[in-house]
Amino acid sequence: GENVEQHPSTLSVQEGDSAVIKCTYSDSASNYFPWYKQELGKRPQLIIDIRSNVGEKKDQRIAVTLNKTAKHFSLHITETQPEDSAVYFCAASMSNDMRFGAGTRLTVKP
Amino acid sequence: GAVVSQHPSWVICKSGTSVKIECRSLDFQATTMFWYRQFPKQSLMLMATSNEGSKATYEQGVEKDKFLINHASLTLSTLTVTSAHPEDSSFYICSASGQGFNLYGYTFGSGTRLTVV
Numbered sequence: 001g002e003n004v005e006q007h008p009s010t011l012s013v014q015e016g017d018s019a020v021i022k023c024t025y026s027d028s029a030s031n032y033f034p035w036y037k038q039e040l041g042k043r044p045q046l047i048i049d050i051r052s053n054v055g056e057k058k059d060q061r062i063a064v065t066l067n068k069t070a071k072h073f074s075l076h077i078t079e080t081q082p083e084d085s086a087v088y089f090c091a092a093s094m095s096n097d098m099r100f101g102a103g104t105r106l107t108v109k110p
Numbered sequence: 111g112a113v114v115s116q117h118p119s120w121v122i123c124k125s126g127t128s129v130k131i132e133c134r135s136l137d138f139q140a141t142t143m144f145w146y147r148q149f150p151k152q153s154l155m156l157m158a159t160s161n162e163g164s165k166a167t168y169e170q171g172v173e174k175d176k177f178l179i180n181h182a183s184l185t186l187s188t189l190t191v192t193s194a195h196p197e198d199s200s201f202y203i204c205s206a207s208g209q210g211f212n213l214y215g216y217t218f219g220s221g222t223r224l225t226v227v
Contacts, residue, residue, distance in 0.1 A: 034216070043203060043218040044154070089153060098144070098216060102153045 002027040004092050006101025014109050019080050021104045023090035024072040030092040033066060033073045038087045038103075047088075048075070080108045113137055114206050116219025123194055123226055131189045131222045133204035140206035143187035144216070145179060148201040160187055184208075194226040 003026040013019050025033075031052035036044035050057045050064045050073065057064050061080075066073040077084055085108045090101040113136040123129050133143060142161050146154040158174075160166035160181035168174045176198075178190040187206075191198055203221040 041201075041221070041223070043220050045218075046216075093216075097159070099156070100154045105151075 002030055002092050002094065002097065002099040004090060004099050004101040006090050006104060008104060009102060010105045010107070012107045012109065013080050015080060015082060017080055019075075019077045019084070019106055019108075021075045021088055021090065021106070022072060023074070023092075023101050024070075025092040025099075026071070027092070027094060028068075028071065030094045032093040032098075033064070034091050034093070034098075035062075035064060035075050036089045036091065036100075038089060044089060077106075080106075082108050082110050084108050112208075112217045114140075114204065114217045114219040116204055116222060118222055119220060120223040121225070123224070125195055125226055126193055128190055128192045129194055129224060131191075131202055131204075131224075133187045133189070133206065133219050135185045135206045135208065135217075138206075138208040139184040140187070140208045141184065142207045143181055144205045144207070145177075145187075145189050146203045146205065148203060148221075150201075154203065157189075191224065194224070196226045199224055199226045 006023045034049035037047045038044040048062050048064050050066050061078045063076040087103045087105050089103050091098050115134045117132050145157045148154050156169050157172045158166040158168045158179050160179050162181050162184050166179035181187040201223050204219040205216045
């Protein structure tokens, strides 16, 4: 089955700096890669996603890149703000089977 | 659109009792529902996948007789934790996938925090 690895497990940045979270996946058949933000005790919220036919997608301060050959994808957050502090999960999906990475706890220091 | 309602949001039960958690898709037909468990500071671990009208498929290591999943309709799935023990205390969250709005889209319920005392 699919195996998703996510790094780093914790990330601390200064407000205004950029944050990058990286994930790798094992199943080359995976074709949908969402990123979720989860605040303490709340449900994961989809923040951006990318499909396998696209190499990069951007939404304001958030961008995701995908390298299908290397089977890795990354989340980039620019101009970080304290409210970006949360746990971020990557996931890889094929059809109706989605697997999550272990999560990255991002802390943005004011 | 694509709202999933999960109840209860939190529950405390005595060891040995059973707890039922409901997950409803409010504005779409959830052909597939997924149940996850999340321990503190850990990732979402898939417990089982259920398709409407058929038996759930459980992940390795998840006891199907302990975690009963029913997906009797396109809008409702339930997870029953039977004979709960303190080690079952966790955050349980469902997600639903349906056709028509996003082929691979997942919508999460709000989660249920279970504490077994």
